[in-house]
Amino acid sequence: MTTALDPTPSLDSIKALHTWSLFRTMGRFVAPGSAPSGGLTENASADGLALLELPGQLAAHGFASAQLCHFYLPRTDASYLAEVRDAFDTAGVDIEVLLVDDGDLTHPEQGDEQQRWLSGWLDIAEQLGVPRVRVPAGDQAPSEETIAASARRLRALAAEHPDLRVLTENWKSLLVDAEVTRDLLDRLEGAVGLLIDTGNWNGEDKYTQIAAVAGEAECSQVKVRESAPGVLDAGDLTRCLEVLRDAGYAGRISYVYAGTDDDEWARLDEMHEIARAVRG
Template sequence: MAHTLDPTKALHTWSVFRTMGRFVAPGSAPSGVLTENTSGGGLDLLELPGQLAEHGFASAQLCHFYLPRTESAYLAEVRDAFDTAGVDLECFLVDDGDVLHPDNGEQQQRWLSGWIDVAEQLGAPRVRVPAGDQAPSDETIALSARRLRALAAEHQGIRVITENWKSLLIDADVTQRLFEQLEGEVGLLIDTGNWTGEDKYDQIAAVAGRAECSQVKARESAPGVLDAVDLTRALTVLRDVGYAGRISYVYAGTDDDEWGRLDEMHAIARTVTG
């Protein structure tokens, strides 16, 4: 029997990084992967849910670094903005932190725990944290499992999930080994753009069936031109393995017209999702 993908129009808010003025809040990117930027000029976070709704999005995954403040009163405003706009906050994304750091792993675990507190106050049902940014080995996989399970145990009011991402989860085999040790206490977000080898579709297919959320990236076949073949194939893999979560679009291309490219992604996706 053919499986049907969730038709909800959803996105990962990295897709509107330029629209948000490339804002990265102070203290939100300790690894230096993102450069802190508060110069302004972009869309205010409290206005983002309304813009999402105006562009037809009913669901969003929110990047942690867009939050200029984390006091409870402000988080209540953000939560109310999503509620008022009728946009579901599917997942709060903590885009930094390394629980496997050889010197600061425990400190990074505590830092991530603080952001999970933020996710809970926002009312998000899920929070995605990185599994680790060190090379896979029996030791690093086991340590990641212990620390992720500890975070989940500490925050039982929210579903903690991780992603096939960064230096630890480099392929399906490592991902499966980690999830065997997580024993269902932590979930998976599958990102179709994080693995890039020739067998990437097979790699995605091997683990996507267990995923609860997705991020479906649009690659470019030329500057400003979406690779419709790659996007269609990635979506088809998710459909064929029985993935049951939402399809959250990720536009990370070169065109400043992020909304336009997201609409183009949606049109391509509709050929698969129906």
């Protein structure tokens, strides 16, 4: 597993995915205590692919890199985290980034508590040996107060964990557009980086908005839409990939399938074929 920040790979060098793409394959597992906001329904009795079996399956499907959702970890004790590290190492699959999918650094009453909760997950990431962690910037509407609170607490998290690269994402109620995202990044002054998700912004100016910040991103999540149930929107996926390329983004392309087909592996393979046409 990668334990230090590597030089940014070229767009076509690594086949990668966001493990949310395999939510059904993983039995919709959500570990108890991992989703306190209630955004995900905790489900410890899921009957799907176990996390320790995931790296081997990723390798079998040609993936060499994964963005790992924090809620897939059924345990966080040191011995189990060592097993997870070993499973990924043995399969030859790296964890590009641990994705902490809960927490609100901009909460008006619980912001400090949320920061401490997120810091605990950064401790777990360090034990996993991952180089990067993505945390939400905040789930309140943008204002001078909420943007400032997000910047302050993100900086604090990064300072508490100097061996990790902390990232945030154009996601949730705070980072609603490129203008707010650039404002936050300016305040962070490089202390925290950006993960760009092409599926988080909508509207007629979606591609313009993505292009305005994509060049500053270090990681990506390229999310495919459906033009009909079970049918990938190849046009939108192609356009998103072109926007990232033209904006100067040179990091890994991590596929995100969140459609209606239970055969997630097949849809990821289809995404990869579409992406190859753009990436070469």
